[in-house]
Amino acid sequence: MNNEEFKKPYNPIEHEDAIYKKWEESGFFNPDVCIEKGITNKNADYFSIVLPPPNATGTLHIGHTFETTIQDSITRYQRMSGKKTLWVPGTDHAATATHAKVEKMIQKEEGKNRHDLGKEEFVKRVEKFVEESRGTIQKQLRKIGSSLDWSREAFTLDEKRNLVIKTIFKRMYDDGLIYRAYKVVNWDPKGQTTISDDEVEHEERKAIMYTFKYSPDFPIAISTTRPETKVGDTAVAVHPDDERYKKYIGQTFEIEDFAGEKLSIKIIADESVDPEFGTGALGVTPAHSQIDWEIAQRHNLPLKQVINEYARMFVESSLLKDKKTTEARDVVAQWLREKKLMEKEEEISQNISIADRSKGIVEPLPKLQWFINVSKEFIYPFDTLPYIKKGEKVTLKKLMLSVVESKSINITPDRFEKVYINWIENLRDWCISRQIWYGHRIPVWYKGEKIYCGAEEPKEDGWTQDEDTLDTWFSSGTWTFSTLGWPEKTEDLKNYHPTTLMCPGYELIFFWVARMILMTTYAVGQIPFKNVYFHGIVRDTKGRKFSKSLDNGIDPIDVINQYGTDALRMALTVGIGPGNDSKFDFAKVKAYKNFANKIWNASRFVLEQISDIFEVSKMPFDISRLNEEDKKIVGEFKNVIIDITNDMENYRFYLAAEKIYHYFWHTFADIIIEDCKNRIKENQEADSAKQLLYYLLKEQLKLLHPFMPFITEKIWSLLPDSKGLLMIEKWPKY
């Protein structure tokens, strides 16, 4: 051995950046280059993944590292297996999250809110922030060793993607699937925007259930946890068969004074009322409750809005006017007690609705918004899906459902199929308009009573564009095909779509996976991906999620600097099955750092042992020169290859990585090297021993490469007969 580099223990930070640079400069992350240079066969199969775009709100955390590692391992494996392999990078503008983050930053640093800056300036500031974040993210993805084709990088809010969403919006609008309507939506008073049902979280909290009558003359008592909303009541609903209340149905009661407001309450019968719950009578507040809104629609009840966008009372009553809802609640309760109308107060626990981003309490409000109708029938225009014919009547819901029910998409682990189907079955129309400034503008213009929807601005004067932006998931839903060139009929789209694999966290099954299926089956007539691999959440050693409030975050770059990327990747691969959460432990990373060093030392030792055979040019390896014992070892090793290949093909990376680890250390290093060492020393069957050692080393470097790309590439470059890069070597045959 003449290589000084090998003398010291393996030090990852000395090598990793240089190795990544070599890979990137080679151009082999781009499948076109691999085909052009004859590395990949022209007739080979395609393999494609699109990176779940990280939010451009900051830096990557350990969870991203985990997700990226899985994808890189499979991508490297597929590339080595000879497929035309494409992994597309990108970032997500993450409208709401980014908007909130930048607004908070400006508030903190300059004491200004977005209205102080104005829309144009604010959006400019967000874009500047996003540009910086994207740079950081790109650097971090390289650090992890991601073999992404940077020449195809995309962003959810660039011009190409904007054309995509405008095109789809228009088509949906023309199909009557996108509509504008005034109805009760989830309003986030803290974020000052509407949100979809999926962005609402539920948290159990204690509350008081008040039972009371509107007035001394009112015949029926009702129960509520929100008495302040009762000034907006226009009806009391009872079950049609309820003997207690039957006689009042159809009557209207005028209440002159309810906490300073005048009410007109009609008694109505509705099947949805549970006679067993509370008093069996439900005070109907059409403007501030989803169910009540629906009841009001059925009975043609008037609507009275009593709460505004800032969660303050929007009434004339001097008792309540402009008060926060929580204060108004106490005022009304006190008023009821004083008027002797309160019959019961009991503590209960109830689910309260919270906006997932802002953590503000969601206030149902009636608003004019844009929606996607998931239940409306339309004529399906494509004949490319096997289970739905061209010209058939479908709904978006049906499209989303049939893809999974027909097993057109293979879901790993399969238990998420049920979760998905259950969600679709309960799916309601999707509110897609947001009142934030950063995002894709809704491609609709108004002129008096006229409405225009289109990808291009109307030519004549006098049109004003809708002020709202689109839910960020509307654009994320197009990710697999918008990154490949749609709506143009590109080669990429033809070759790489549907993509082979998608690798999101299971928490994105509704937000994203379902929406990709919706958008892709609707717009392209294809499934977005053939396989989904749901990964779990990386937690801290106590099993808690990483969060800013707990201050338990771990910066992957720190871990990499201390232990090396390969060690971190192994720690995030071995033993972590699909859909399972894991606990991040430095001890595990350290163990794989030791493994990296083991690989380093064993490789050096093997090269020292076999150095003479190159001098007498007895290479390349020839299995016929092995003795019977060594042939048997090769046979056993082939079984390991089969096993590992099988695991890779079936998305069991956590097993494949462990198997190669175990074989290298505890079979190859502990047993085979030790054995060969003695034979070489004593010159017994030494030639066979050397052949065996070198063959096994090289083949194992290939098997290890998808998981530990840096150290294996480095060692590969030090082999006496290596020519090109390990990343484009052929996966071992068996």
Place this chain on the structure above:
RNA sequence: GGACGAUUAGCUCAGCUGGUUAGAGCGUGCGAUUCACAUUCGCAAGGCCACUGGUUCAAAUCCAGUAUCGUCCACCA
């Protein structure tokens, strides 16, 4: 209220389609080591595989139920 997951060595977890003495990492104990590696090697201790039944020649693995923990979904006012 529904659905799902977990329960295996002191700790963190594997165990894929049921098949010889149930595995790994870390930790613990004893020993080795001028010979690639103290980021090493060998040996050892430590497990009614949550519980109860069932299917089977055979169950940690399949089925039913129970318990505990956890996650997701749901407009009970």
